[in-house]
Amino acid sequence: MSDKEIPNIIVGRLPLYLRSLQRMKKEDRQITSSQELGERIGISAAQIRKDLSQFGEFGKQGTGYTIDYLIKQIRRILHIDQEWDIAVIGAGDIGSAVARYKGFANRGFRVTVIFDGDPGKIGAQIGDFTVQDSAYMVDMIKKTGIRIAMIAVPAAKAQQVADQLVEAGIQAILNYAPINLNAPSNVRVQYIDPSIHLQRMTYYLE
Amino acid sequence: MSDKEIPNIIVGRLPLYLRSLQRMKKEDRQITSSQELGERIGISAAQIRKDLSQFGEFGKQGTGYTIDYLIKQIRRILHIDQEWDIAVIGAGDIGSAVARYKGFANRGFRVTVIFDGDPGKIGAQIGDFTVQDSAYMVDMIKKTGIRIAMIAVPAAKAQQVADQLVEAGIQAILNYAPINLNAPSNVRVQYIDPSIHLQRMTYYLE
DNA sequence: AGCCATTTGTGCAAATGAGCACAAACAGCG
DNA sequence: CGCTGTTTGTGCTCATTTGCACAAATGGCT
Ligand SMILES: NC(=O)c1ccc[n+]([C@@H]2O[C@H](COP(=O)([O-])OP(=O)(O)OC[C@H]3O[C@@H](n4cnc5c(N)ncnc54)[C@H](O)[C@@H]3O)[C@@H](O)[C@H]2O)c1
Ligand SMILES: NC(=O)c1ccc[n+]([C@@H]2O[C@H](COP(=O)([O-])OP(=O)(O)OC[C@H]3O[C@@H](n4cnc5c(N)ncnc54)[C@H](O)[C@@H]3O)[C@@H](O)[C@H]2O)c1
Numbered sequence: 001m002s003d004k005e006i007p008n009i010i011v012g013r014l015p016l017y018l019r020s021l022q023r024m025k026k027e028d029r030q031i032t033s034s035q036e037l038g039e040r041i042g043i044s045a046a047q048i049r050k051d052l053s054q055f056g057e058f059g060k061q062g063t064g065y066t067i068d069y070l071i072k073q074i075r076r077i078l079h080i081d082q083e084w085d086i087a088v089i090g091a092g093d094i095g096s097a098v099a100r101y102k103g104f105a106n107r108g109f110r111v112t113v114i115f116d117g118d119p120g121k122i123g124a125q126i127g128d129f130t131v132q133d134s135a136y137m138v139d140m141i142k143k144t145g146i147r148i149a150m151i152a153v154p155a156a157k158a159q160q161v162a163d164q165l166v167e168a169g170i171q172a173i174l175n176y177a178p179i180n181l182n183a184p185s186n187v188r189v190q191y192i193d194p195s196i197h198l199q200r201m202t203y204y205l206e
Numbered sequence: 207m208s209d210k211e212i213p214n215i216i217v218g219r220l221p222l223y224l225r226s227l228q229r230m231k232k233e234d235r236q237i238t239s240s241q242e243l244g245e246r247i248g249i250s251a252a253q254i255r256k257d258l259s260q261f262g263e264f265g266k267q268g269t270g271y272t273i274d275y276l277i278k279q280i281r282r283i284l285h286i287d288q289e290w291d292i293a294v295i296g297a298g299d300i301g302s303a304v305a306r307y308k309g310f311a312n313r314g315f316r317v318t319v320i321f322d323g324d325p326g327k328i329g330a331q332i333g334d335f336t337v338q339d340s341a342y343m344v345d346m347i348k349k350t351g352i353r354i355a356m357i358a359v360p361a362a363k364a365q366q367v368a369d370q371l372v373e374a375g376i377q378a379i380l381n382y383a384p385i386n387l388n389a390p391s392n393v394r395v396q397y398i399d400p401s402i403h404l405q406r407m408t409y410y411l412e
Numbered sequence: 413a414g415c416c417a418t419t420t421g422t423g424c425a426a427a428t429g430a431g432c433a434c435a436a437a438c439a440g441c442g
Numbered sequence: 443c444g445c446t447g448t449t450t451g452t453g454c455t456c457a458t459t460t461g462c463a464c465a466a467a468t469g470g471c472t
Contacts, residue, residue, distance in 0.1 A: 009429075015405035019384060033449065040386055045449090046431055053451055061450040062438035079408045086404075093303035098400065100299055103384055107401040108408065147411060148404065172407035174400060178225060178309060180246055188410055190403040194304065194380060195313040197396040198292075198354065199221035201378035202285045202314065204394055205353060215459075239419065251419090252461055259421055267420040268468035 010051045011078075016041055017048065018074045022106070025067050033064035080108025087141055087170075089161050090152035091116035091124065091131045094176050098150060100127040109148070113140065117153075134161075141168035148172045155179040162189075216257045217284075222247055223254065224280045228312070231273050239270035286314025293347055293376075295367050296358035297322035297330065297337045300382050304356060306333035315354070319346065323359075340367075347374035354378045361385040368395075 020040050024032055034045040034052075041048075052058055058073050059065045075081045086104070088095050091114050099114045115134040116122060122133045132140065141149070149170045151158050158177035165173060172188040175181055178196075183189050226246050230238055240251040240258075247254075258264055264279050265271045281287045292310075294301050297320050305320045321340040322328060328339045338346065347355070355376045359367050364383035371379060378394040381387055384402075389395050 007428075011409045012406050014409070015402040018405070019399070019402065020386060023385060035449080042386070044431065046433095046452095047429090049449090049451060050430085057451070059450050060438070061436070062440095062448050064449065077409065078405050079411060080405060084404070084408060084411075093306055097299035097303045101400075104401060107405070109401065109404055148407070150400070171411055172404070174403050174407075179229060180226060180248070188407040190407060192398055192400060192403060193225070194307075194356070194398060195310060195315065196221040196225065197380050197398060198290070198315055198378070199224070199284050199286060199313070200218050201354070201380075201394040201396060202290060203217045203220070203283070205285060205290075205377055213458075241419080250461065252422095252463095253459090255419090255421060256460085263421070265420050266468065267466070268418045268470095270419065 006054055010054060013043070013047075013051055014074055014078055017051075018071065018078070021067050021071050021074070025071065029067055031064050032067055032070075034059070037065075075108065078108070082108070083110045084108060084148050085110055085112040085144070085146045087112065087137075087146045087149045087165075088114040088152060089116075089134065089137065089149060089165070090154075090176075091118075091121045091126055092152060095150075095152035096126050098152065099129055112144070112146065115140075138164050138168040141165070141170060146170070148174075150174045150176065151181075152176045212260055216260060219249070219253075219257055220280055220284055223257075224277065224284070227273050227277050227280070231277065235273055237270050238273055238276075240265070243271075281314065284314070288314070289316045290314055290354050291316055291318040291350070291352045293318065293343075293352045293355045294320040294358060295322075295340065295343065295355060295371070296360075296382075297324075297327045297332060298358060301356075301358035302332050304358065305335055318350070318352065321346075344370050344374040347371070347376060352376070354380075356380045356382065357387075358382045 017037060020037055021032070034048040038045040038048050055077050056073065058070050086109050088099050088111055095114060099111050104110060113132055114126060114129050115132045115137045117134040121131050124131045147170060149165050151161055151173060153161050155177040158175060158179050159181060162173060162181045162183055166183055166187055170187065173181065173183065174190050174192065176192050178193045181189050223243060226243055240254040244251040244254050261283050262279065264276050292315050294305050294317055301320060305317050310316060319338055320332060320335050321338045321343045323340040327337050330337045353376060355371050357364050357367055357379060361383040364381060364385050365387060368379060368387045368389055372389055372393055376393065379387065379389065380396050380398065382398050384399045387395050
């Protein structure tokens with residue numbers, strides 16, 4: 001393990017390893033190997049070993065990896081040995097689904113607030129949350145110090161919302177709107193767009 | 207353009223090009239360049255030109271690309287010069303959101319049926335759809351010849367649903383459940399998991 | 413018509429990523 | 443305790459991917 005910058009592509013795989021490991025843990029497994037992990041995820045054992053070795057020596061020769069320990073290590077590497085608060089913008093279908101989603105628990109995240117601009121939605125109850133007026137969004141995010149946001153507003157409004165989020169100090173955005181966002185380079189942006197995934201598959205269907 | 211197999215990574219970028227081009231078209235633009243497209247998406251102009259050149263010569267030197275024409279070409283390459291029918295499995299929060307989603311129109315897809323196993327949900331109305339009993343899922347998919355499905359059931363049920371889908375002849379699965387699926391190699395699988403994307407960003411936050 | 417500013421498509425080189433294969437380490441067992 | 447069967451971490455090689463840089467093509471302008 002050196003302290004050279006870790007390639008993006010390796011960082012991108014760590015969450016996949018983690019998800020599989022947490023699954024194994026749920027199945028009451030104690031130990032696994034790069035071989036088994038690779039088969040579950042569909043990548044080579046050597047690659048997993050090499051990826052992990054970028055960050056330290058977590059395995060034991062002849063035995064494999066202690067699942068609990070490796071989970072702890074990867075969580076530490078990914079900085080999810082804590083819970084990150086998340087703001088959701090847009091209380092429509094997707095925003096509501098995300099706000100009610102139980103799956104962030106134990107993955108390092110917790111939705112803490114949801115905003116919408118529609119007077120008809122402001123004040124409504126969604127799961128445990130009361131929809132907040134997005135007019136106060138920038139202030140509230142600044143005050144609470146939330147650093148991660150998910151955009152779930154129509155594409156036409158997404159850039160404008162992103163600009164506000166940046167102003168509010170948000171440092172990571174997960175964007176559900178099917179549009180590329182402009183953001184300063186110190187703000188991370190990731191995208192979720194089901195059409196993109198579907199189109200990546202139809203190429204292979206005749 | 208040769209007929210050698212196209213790398214996956216290139217196929218994966220085509221939908222991004224397409225999304226940006228369709229955006230430009232909406233902005234009433236007629237012509238664009240690899241330069242502009244690259245800036246919007248955040249990748250190099252040379253890469254875009256090289257990617258596209260794998261499939262033919264679509265641009266004009268000194269001018270650039272005619273947006274309409276390039277859209278048509280990419281749609282053809284990705285086999286979305288048609289509308290694919292999609293079955294949604296699971297009428298919970300995510301399944302409902304997807305079934306009501308208007309964004310598949312003009313992107314090559316159309317949800318045509320949604321299934322659920324819960325008697326409390328079967329028969330319910332979601333957008334334009336009546337929730338179908340998943341007991342008839344395999345039969346109905348076989349009969350209608352649907353080839354693409356989206357899984358939106360709890361992780362614990364996802365593999366079992368996937369197995370049924372494969373049996374029903376489904377050839378492409380978009381899985382929202384946070385779990386890796388086993389499927390025969392002739393069935394394409396893609397995943398959407400917001401936790402994964404969030405974790406890819408927290409690595410870069412201290 | 414000739415010139416200038418653009419922009420494509422691509423050969424080639426550089427950078428990045430993946431995989432092989434093996435020494436070293438370790439557990440279990442007789 | 444020594445032997446056997448595993449599995450890790452990694453040096454090295456091979457494959458893939460990206461980027462540079464330029465000839466060729468094109469349109470607009472004088
Ligand atoms: N529903 C899906 O399955 C799905 C799938 C993929 C992508 N998306 C994308 O996610 C986004 C949301 O989709 P949806 O189906 O939930 O739409 P929706 O219309 O149900 O909800 C959008 C919400 O955003 C709110 N909004 C609009 N402008 C706002 C602003 N400036 N500030 C705060 N709130 C604002 C609206 O009031 C509305 O409640 C869209 O960009 C859509 O393309 C949705
Ligand atoms: N809600 C989100 O924002 C979100 C985000 C990411 C991932 N997910 C994942 O998507 C999946 C669905 O999430 P959700 O929030 O919609 O859950 P949900 O509990 O609201 O809905 C799940 C639905 O699946 C149905 N179901 C269960 N077993 C079934 C079966 N065998 N056949 C057909 N239907 C069946 C249930 O009756 C229920 O209606 C989960 O795997 C979840 O982890 C959800």
